[in-house]
Each structure stands twice: as structure tokens, then as C-alpha cells.
Amino acid sequence: MNQEQFRIAELVSRFLTDELSKDEFQELSNFRTKYPYLDKWFEQKDIKLGEVSRKLSAYKDFSHESHWNEIVVKQKEMERERKRNNFRLWVVAASIILISTLALTVFLKNESVRSASPMENAKALISPGEDKALLILSDGTIVDLTNSKSDSLIDGEMKLSRSETTLDYQNSTRATNDRHTLKVPIGGTYKIVLADGTKVWMNSDSELIFPTAFVGKERRVRMKGEAFFEIAVDKAKPFRVEVGSTIIEALGTTFNVNTHLIENRTKTILTEGKIKVSSEGRHQLVDPGYATITGQGEILLKKADIEEALAWKDGYFYFDSKNLKEVLEEVSRWYNVNLDIRSRLTTKRFKGGLKKSASIETVCAVLTDLTGYQFKIVDRSLIVK
Numbered sequence: 001m002n003q004e005q006f007r008i009a010e011l012v013s014r015f016l017t018d019e020l021s022k023d024e025f026q027e028l029s030n031f032r033t034k035y036p037y038l039d040k041w042f043e044q045k046d047i048k049l050g051e052v053s054r055k056l057s058a059y060k061d062f063s064h065e066s067h068w069n070e071i072v073v074k075q076k077e078m079e080r081e082r083k084r085n086n087f088r089l090w091v092v093a094a095s096i097i098l099i100s101t102l103a104l105t106v107f108l109k110n111e112s113v114r115s116a117s118p119m120e121n122a123k124a125l126i127s128p129g130e131d132k133a134l135l136i137l138s139d140g141t142i143v144d145l146t147n148s149k150s151d152s153l154i155d156g157e158m159k160l161s162r163s164e165t166t167l168d169y170q171n172s173t174r175a176t177n178d179r180h181t182l183k184v185p186i187g188g189t190y191k192i193v194l195a196d197g198t199k200v201w202m203n204s205d206s207e208l209i210f211p212t213a214f215v216g217k218e219r220r221v222r223m224k225g226e227a228f229f230e231i232a233v234d235k236a237k238p239f240r241v242e243v244g245s246t247i248i249e250a251l252g253t254t255f256n257v258n259t260h261l262i263e264n265r266t267k268t269i270l271t272e273g274k275i276k277v278s279s280e281g282r283h284q285l286v287d288p289g290y291a292t293i294t295g296q297g298e299i300l301l302k303k304a305d306i307e308e309a310l311a312w313k314d315g316y317f318y319f320d321s322k323n324l325k326e327v328l329e330e331v332s333r334w335y336n337v338n339l340d341i342r343s344r345l346t347t348k349r350f351k352g353g354l355k356k357s358a359s360i361e362t363v364c365a366v367l368t369d370l371t372g373y374q375f376k377i378v379d380r381s382l383i384v385k
Contacts, residue, residue: 126360126377129204129334131165133190138178145190158212168193169212177211184225187336197232198239201313204333205260226258228313246294249276256309261326265295269309317354323347324371332382335360342385343373
């Protein structure tokens, strides 16, 4: 699922609740021309919220996963119709967002005259993550990069360009190999451009240690957490990412590294180019579309889901093939809430996705609809039962 597909789901939802502006209506009309499959939603324009609510009851009995899997099988059998089937594939996931958004709309309209619930009170306290980070300079000085209005940063004789979302070392005025550390806290993301032009997107609860300039025969950084790398090409200087006992080597390529997903393991997904993954004396060459899981003396190679590597960077939660515990841990990092799990969690793996800009209420509504579990916010805790 890409940004266009999620945008369509958002516009359809706003269309059915009479919230579209003229420009958004035209945008949705253009999508309708491109994707005739959307006509069925236009035919339901006069639907009332009460009718939507009744449709939701039937929706809850619908097996998203089984229907999704049927489409996946059909997709493999009809490769010549790949584009059409891919569109239908994302519609199933987008419907999860669409119907859950409508469910939340119905709920809020029906409850508007009642006193505020714990979930509503939490809204003012809990918000989605944002672009924020701390930069530790070579002398130990800590610079808060969050919501910065300055367009530059000074470290001794070195001057860096910066914005609210990006720190750029590429045109720094001093070429030394001083080391800086970028720390992205829980509830944050941040982008950095290294001295060689390599772009790194850092996810929540992650850290990158890097030189202010690359001197010598290699380009080496250290990290933990999750990051997406777009490596600048330099055949004379291989780029190496050190993640615990794992080293990922690339000349010019894009890949995602995640240490959050599996305890004491590092998952690397290659999206473009070629990489060499090394761990404790073992080595593995990796082609695009494949992932490695390293740790405890092993390197496992498996087919990868590229959307898993790209979705978070593009602003989406991506639940495909994740179990509930993995989904909840990702949500808790982004919204900076504590998990209070009061029931045994299913090991079933789910399908779907959601914009990371969504409110905590919307996320809870989607998770309830997907999983059947109940979610409640008390203070800064997400209670699951």
C-alpha cells in the first residue's frame, strides 16, 4: 500500500460523511476515473450514519484475513492482471481504515452530548509522534532539534544546515572525523543527511552514531532501533552499518534495519541494490526483495515484504504479518504510552495499515475492529483486555 492508496481511503471516508472540500471532491473524482472500482462508494452517497452503523454490524462478521488471502492466491494465479489485483488487495486493507473511521464518526456523533469518557480525556494528553531528536556533539553538548526555527547549527568551526525535520552534514564547512550522536526518542522520527550525501530516516526510540565527515577507506556508522538508509554511491569507500554484532555493507543501495521487532535480533530488508550482511564470522549476500535476520550466531535469509521497510518512513503503520504484540509495541513507541496487557494475546497475524497521524482513538477503534480485543486509555497507559 502506498500513499496514493491511503489517500483514496481517506477521501472516500470524508466523502461519505460530507466533509469533502471542493478541491478534495475533484481529487476523488480524478481517482474515480483512474479506478472505476470506486464507483460503488459514490452510489452510496445518500447513506445515513444510522445505516452506516447497521452496515458496520455486518462488517464485523466479515473475515478480512480470509478474503485478503483469497485475493493473494488469485493474484498469483492471474499474474497478467497484477495491477488490477494489487488495487483490490489494498482496497481490503484500506477498508479497514475506512470502516473503522466511519465507526468512530458514528460513535462520536452519538456520544457528543454525554460527559467526556476516559478515552476522550486522554485525547488532550496523547498525540501522535512528531519530528524530534536530540543531537549530542563531539564535546558532549546536547542540542534539542525538536521544532527548531533556526536554519543552521554551529559546532566549533563547523556549520550545519537544518530544518524542523532534517539535519544536513553534506555541505558542512569543516571536514573532520568528529563523532556525533543522533537520538530519536519514543514518539519521534527524524531525517539526517550524512557528509557523503547518504540519507537516513530514523524511527522512534533509535540512535545513530556517525562521523561528521568520512575520512579513510570506509564509511562506517553505528545504530540501534530502526532506520532506513539510502546510501550515496562511492565505490572507493564501502558503507558499513554496525548493529551490535551485525555489519551491513553496501556501495549504493537502500535498506531498512530494525532491532525492535525481534528481541536480540536484527532484521535487515533490502529494497534496492545489493548488500553483504556479516555476523559473528558468517556472511550472506542479499538481493533486493530479501531480508536477513541475524543474531545468536545465525544469519537467516527469507523473502521480504518491501512495504514493511517503506511504510513507517512514509508515515504509516503497517500491520501485515505482524502479531498483536508486535503491533502494540509499535503503537506504544509512536504515541509514547505504556502497555498494560491484561489478557493473553493471540498469536494470529493481522493484515492492514493506518496513518501514523491518526489519533489514539482511531488507532484503538481500528485495533478493536481488527482483533476483537478491547482497548482503553487511562492516563498514559493503553489497557488491553
